[in-house]
Amino acid sequence: MWCHRLSHLQSRLQDLLRGRVTHWALQQSNFKSLFPLAIYWHHTASKSLNCVWQQHEDHFELQYANNVMRFDYVWLRDHCRSASCYNSKTHQRSLDTASVDLCIQPKTIHLDETTLFFTWPDGHVTRYDLDWLVKNSYEGQKQKVIQPRILWNAEIYQQAQVPAVDFQTFLETKEGLKNFLQNFLLYGIAFVENVPPTQKHTEKVAERISLIRETIYGRMWFFTSDFSRGDTAYTKLALDRHTDTTYFQEPCGIQVFHCLKHEGTGGRTLLVDGFYAAEQVLQKAPEEFELLSKVPLKHEYIENVGECQNHMIGVGPVLNIYPWNKELYLIRYNNYDRAVINTVPYDVVHRWYTAHRTLTRELRRPENEFWVKLKPGKVLFIDNWRVLHGRESFTGYRQLCGCYLTRDDVLNTARLLGLQA
Ligand SMILES: C[N+](C)(C)CCCC[C@H](N)C(=O)O
Numbered sequence: 480m481w482c483h484r485l486s487h488l489q490s491r492l493q494d495l496l497r498g499r500v501t502h503w504a505l506q507q508s509n510f511k512s513l514f515p516l517a518i519y520w521h522h523t524a525s526k527s528l529n530c531v532w533q534q535h536e537d538h539f540e541l542q543y544a545n546n547v548m549r550f551d552y553v554w555l556r557d558h559c560r561s562a563s564c565y566n567s568k569t570h571q572r573s574l575d576t577a578s579v580d581l582c583i584q585p586k587t588i589h590l591d592e593t594t595l596f597f598t599w600p601d602g603h604v605t606r607y608d609l610d611w612l613v614k615n616s617y618e619g620q621k622q623k624v625i626q627p628r629i630l631w632n633a634e635i636y637q638q639a640q641v642p643a644v645d646f647q648t649f650l651e652t653k654e655g656l657k658n659f660l661q662n663f664l665l666y667g668i669a670f671v672e673n674v675p676p677t678q679k680h681t682e683k684v685a686e687r688i689s690l691i692r693e694t695i696y697g698r699m700w701f702f703t704s705d706f707s708r709g710d711t712a713y714t715k716l717a718l719d720r721h722t723d724t725t726y727f728q729e730p731c732g733i734q735v736f737h738c739l740k741h742e743g744t745g746g747r748t749l750l751v752d753g754f755y756a757a758e759q760v761l762q763k764a765p766e767e768f769e770l771l772s773k774v775p776l777k778h779e780y781i782e783n784v785g786e787c788q789n790h791m792i793g794v795g796p797v798l799n800i801y802p803w804n805k806e807l808y809l810i811r812y813n814n815y816d817r818a819v820i821n822t823v824p825y826d827v828v829h830r831w832y833t834a835h836r837t838l839t840r841e842l843r844r845p846e847n848e849f850w851v852k853l854k855p856g857k858v859l860f861i862d863n864w865r866v867l868h869g870r871e872s873f874t875g876y877r878q879l880c881g882c883y884l885t886r887d888d889v890l891n892t893a894r895l896l897g898l899q900a
Pocket residue numbers: 696700702710711712721722723724725813815816
């Protein structure tokens with residue numbers, strides 16, 4: 480932003496020569512204090528408001544409600560909520576951001592009660608409520624989590640005694656739905672019980688909270704151990720903990736399981752909170768956590784069984800975190816479907832394997848394993864971006880039905896019910 484600084488400095492020097500300096504602290508003679516523009520802190524008249532601000536050369540600084548916030552001038556112009564810049568009916572920006580001068584600076588700034596007024600060089604006025612700025616500042620967001628969660632191991636989950644919601648209550652009441660979603664958001668798993676054991680009823684349950692995500696497995700799927708598809712899921716073999724569809728660019732957000740029938744032994748479902756395990760890695764070996772969040776890998780699904788021919792590739796790190804607050808939002812963990820690692824130099828690969836081992840060790844701790852036998856009538860929702868699932872090998876005839884859900888639509892439902900998601 481040199482254009483900014485130079486032109487500003489020039490006009491300041493001109494002001495100095497003409498003796499038109501207003502907010503210029505001449506008594507401060509050290510070099511550093513001469514050049515940053517704003518030396519002058521503006522205090523509010525009312526002491527109770529406790530707000531001070533300063534107009535710097537390239538940003539606006541605001542201290543309010545125990546926050547120190549810095550705002551870029553283009554940002555301040557871009558977020559203008561005036562009628563000509565923002566359509567409050569559609570909640571969409573009308574302003575063409577590309578028309579804003581990247582060196583823009585306000586001509587004047589003033590505070591009236593709790594509203595800041597920025598007057599721009601063309602005379603346009605932007606107003607911001609102080610609380611809106613606090614809520615929407617980077618500094619404010621950085622300290623907030625996007626989604627509150629309760630991380631669990633088997634004991635924590637069992638002690639929490641999270642109730643399952645009844646089928647009728649879930650379908651017919653807003654509270655039933657809201658309680659269910661709140662638990663799902665907090666723990667990453669939730670159950671609906673007393674569901675008639677059919678595919679149609681399972682679909683109804685799924686549709687109560689989201690659109691169903693159709694994939695190569697269909698919309699609603701129904702499977703047994705007939706190897707009708709080229710994947711170990713369609714056998715009687717045990718499956719170690721994993722998340723599904725790691726080979727999609729966006730892995731499916733939620734998985735719904737309903738066991739419609741099992742005449743035989745074994746076949747219990749294993750659930751592990753991947754975020755709890757990742758948190759242990761962060762505590763014990765932060766540099767390994769960081770590596771797992773930085774190294775991108777491929778997962779792959781290659782199928783060639785009968786009519787089913789598919790080749791899916793998804794790329795991304797094992798741990799996905801928001802860069803501004805480091806919050807974990809997606810774990811991609813499937814050792815069966817992990818593709819050849821060919822995107823990483825050998826020395827990083829070795830460190831990656833070490834980090835992956837640390838995470839695997841945490842995921843495999845028996846105290847982190849929650850085992851449950853799925854029974855007809857009990858529908859399980861799993862946050863496939865957080866909780867890993869697996870199964871014990873089994874004997875006999877076992878039918879499972881379910882579907883994947885689009886994460887956006889589940890969160891949409893939750894937000895409309897007033898939940899933080
Ligand atoms: C659930 N359903 C049986 C339809 C699909 C199974 C997908 C299995 C695959 N290995 C994965 O983990 O993504």
